[in-house]
Amino acid sequence: MSPSISIMQSSLQTEAIVDKRGRRLNVRKLTALDKLRLFKAAGPELSQNQPWLGMAMLASAVVSIDDVPVPTPANEQQIESLIARLGDDGIAAIARSEAFAQEDSLSDAGN
Numbered sequence: 544m545s546p547s548i549s550i551m552q553s554s555l556q557t558e559a560i561v562d563k564r565g566r567r568l569n570v571r572k573l574t575a576l577d578k579l580r581l582f583k584a585a586g587p588e589l590s591q592n593q594p595w596l597g598m599a600m601l602a603s604a605v606v607s608i609d610d611v612p613v614p615t616p617a618n619e620q621q622i623e624s625l626i627a628r629l630g631d632d633g634i635a636a637i638a639r640s641e642a643f644a645q646e647d648s649l650s651d652a653g654n
Contacts, residue, residue: 557606562636568629570604572642577603577615584618601637602626608633 557569573581582590589595593609602625602651609627617620637643 549566551573558641560636560640562629563632564630566633567609567610568633568636568638569606570637570642571606573600573604580615580617581622584616586619589619596624598634601643602629603635604605604637604640605633606641 549571555571556573557571560568560570562568578596578600581596583598585596588598599616599622603616607613608628614621615623616625629637
């Protein structure tokens with residue numbers, strides 16, 4: 544298998560987790576392109592705000608909630624709306640997922 548095929552397959556893999564509210568969240572590890580698009584959506588000031596960006600990265604990893612697809616947020620309002628929808632329980636569950644347990648996502652953010 545070529546390296547590019549391996550990278551593409553790993554970016555499509557999702558992990559199903561359940562938060563304290565009992566919601567089933569499907570999450571995936573963010574790729575470099577996903578992170579670049581998140582920086583663009585956040586804008587220049589928020590891309591430098593580590594706590595905000597960390598929460599945004601967690602929320603952006605969500606593919607679906609209770610098997611209902613979640614579109615990738617494309618601007619600050621959509622990011623904050625998704626974080627509000629997930630709440631503390633959803634964000635905490637995502638932070639404990641395999642997608643984020645294997646790496647320090649903020650150190651990969653390129654800031």
